[in-house]
Amino acid sequence: MPRGGIARNARTLGARQMTRGFARKFRSWLITAATTAIFSQTLVGVWLQAQAQGLGPYDRGSAKEMLDSAKDDIKKNYYDTGFHGVDLDARFKAAEEKLKQATTRDQLMVAIGQTLLDLNDSHTFFLPPGRAAKIEYGWTMQMVGDTAYVNAVKPKSDAEVKGLKPGDTIMTVDGHKPSRENMWKMYYRYYGLMPARSIHLTVQSPSESQPRELEVMAKVEPGQEVTQLQELFVRYLREEWDLYHDRFYESGNDLMIWQMPTFGISESHVDAIMGRARKFKALVVDLRGNGGGYQDSLLRLAGYFFDHDVQVAMPKGRKESKPLIAKTRGGDVFKGQLIVLVDSDSASASELFTRVIQLEKRGSVIGDKTAGAVMTAKHYEHQTGVGRILYFGTSVTIADLVMRDGKSLERVGVSPDELLLPTGSDLAAKRDPVLSRAAALAGVKLDPEKAGSLFPTDWKR
Numbered sequence: 001m002p003r004g005g006i007a008r009n010a011r012t013l014g015a016r017q018m019t020r021g022f023a024r025k026f027r028s029w030l031i032t033a034a035t036t037a038i039f040s041q042t043l044v045g046v047w048l049q050a051q052a053q054g055l056g057p058y059d060r061g062s063a064k065e066m067l068d069s070a071k072d073d074i075k076k077n078y079y080d081t082g083f084h085g086v087d088l089d090a091r092f093k094a095a096e097e098k099l100k101q102a103t104t105r106d107q108l109m110v111a112i113g114q115t116l117l118d119l120n121d122s123h124t125f126f127l128p129p130g131r132a133a134k135i136e137y138g139w140t141m142q143m144v145g146d147t148a149y150v151n152a153v154k155p156k157s158d159a160e161v162k163g164l165k166p167g168d169t170i171m172t173v174d175g176h177k178p179s180r181e182n183m184w185k186m187y188y189r190y191y192g193l194m195p196a197r198s199i200h201l202t203v204q205s206p207s208e209s210q211p212r213e214l215e216v217m218a219k220v221e222p223g224q225e226v227t228q229l230q231e232l233f234v235r236y237l238r239e240e241w242d243l244y245h246d247r248f249y250e251s252g253n254d255l256m257i258w259q260m261p262t263f264g265i266s267e268s269h270v271d272a273i274m275g276r277a278r279k280f281k282a283l284v285v286d287l288r289g290n291g292g293g294y295q296d297s298l299l300r301l302a303g304y305f306f307d308h309d310v311q312v313a314m315p316k317g318r319k320e321s322k323p324l325i326a327k328t329r330g331g332d333v334f335k336g337q338l339i340v341l342v343d344s345d346s347a348s349a350s351e352l353f354t355r356v357i358q359l360e361k362r363g364s365v366i367g368d369k370t371a372g373a374v375m376t377a378k379h380y381e382h383q384t385g386v387g388r389i390l391y392f393g394t395s396v397t398i399a400d401l402v403m404r405d406g407k408s409l410e411r412v413g414v415s416p417d418e419l420l421l422p423t424g425s426d427l428a429a430k431r432d433p434v435l436s437r438a439a440a441l442a443g444v445k446l447d448p449e450k451a452g453s454l455f456p457t458d459w460k461r
Contacts, residue, residue, distance in 0.1 A: 122373035167428025263293025292348025302326035317399030338363030372413035
């Protein structure tokens with residue numbers, strides 16, 4: 001990305017990532033930390049006070065300006081001029097009525113956010129002003145197949161104290177059943193639009209015959225930091241520090257495993273890692289949890305696996321666009337065995353990379369079906385407010401991406417060549433049968449227990 005560029009000028013792939021340039025431009029909105037940001041006490045105020053606090057004299061008017069800006073962004077830039085048959089004017093008119101009826105600031109933000117979510121587009125959403133508090137739930141969840149599991153619990157958190165454990169099946173979250181369709185919207189609600197003091201869970205451990213109810217409290221530090229919207233959709237706002245932290249495992253010259261958490265990296269970073277990988281007979285690129293990132297980094301990485309230029313996808317939007325071409329790296333191409341790992345959190349650029357590897361029959365793909373969130377989006381920044389300036393924005397899909405086979409991955413995802421899902425018992429015991437299987441394909445023995453210990457959850461301090 002050009003230095004000092006903003007999201008509007010940056011080529012990104014993924015509803016799960018805002019560009020760093022956008023964050024730098026709005027320093028008072030976001031700070032460049034792994035998954036946290038500091039916000040001024042503006043429209044939505046301190047989270048702890050949000051429910052009790054009434055509306056200020058300018059809140060409703062500011063919310064109306066945000067709604068109008070969002071509508072304008074979509075009308076001018078959304079890739080489908082028919083808006084999937086949605087009556088945009090009617091939807092926004094209904095949202096205006098909700099703003100008039102709102103009695104809290106949360107309700108204002110939800111009215112705006114829901115209006116954009118009604119397009120059912122993984123890359124189109126509202127980015128509200130922030131909250132002057134650091135919130136941490138202390139546990140994360142993930143879809144495995146069609147089942148939601150707790151996949152990590154932070155030590156000494158209220159979640160751990162209440163008995164929440166990795167491997168627990170999540171049956172309901174505040175009365176709602178998690179699914180592949182609504183999981184990211186749950187994260188958006190709990191971290192972006194309306195954080196919660198506590199979350200009521202219905203869960204069941206692998207060893208239990210009956211579900212149990214838990215009320216898990218969030219850790220809140222007023223006046224500090226909140227989860228950073230820059231990373232809102234990189235990995236569903238997980239509370240780890242390693243969004244940009246690659247991790248590796250090597251076995252002699254036979255195998256290198258690269259756990260790649262994001263495509264939000266530079267091309268030179270890709271070059272450095274692939275230069276390291278060339279000496280190995282096999283390479284596992286672990287894209288589980290990788291929610292996407294920069295287009296240029298995707299194309300750079302793909303170019304390392306082909307001795308010829310390859311078309312990754314063709315953007316289809318309002319304007320005529322050029323195909324996305326991965327140019328071969330020539331003599332630097334990796335010629336060994338390639339294995340790609342994916343899961344339900346692998347999205348956007350991860351899905352494009354995985355699918356082109358499949359279509360070109362270049363490697364093997366193992367794991368779970370991917371997210372099906374594959375579009376090109378631009379971010380539009382705005383400000384409003386009387387006295388204090390409120391920074392907000394929108395992410396708007398500007399193009400669908402059609403693969404060489406003529407199909408889009410949006411809401412479809414990539415089906416792995418070998419479907420292999422960890423069980424709740426695997427998660428509870430911290431076993432990784434998927435990584436173990438990948439190593440076996442490369443001729444390296446790596447039992448599930450050892451594989452599960454290689455890349456543990458590294459919580460933010």
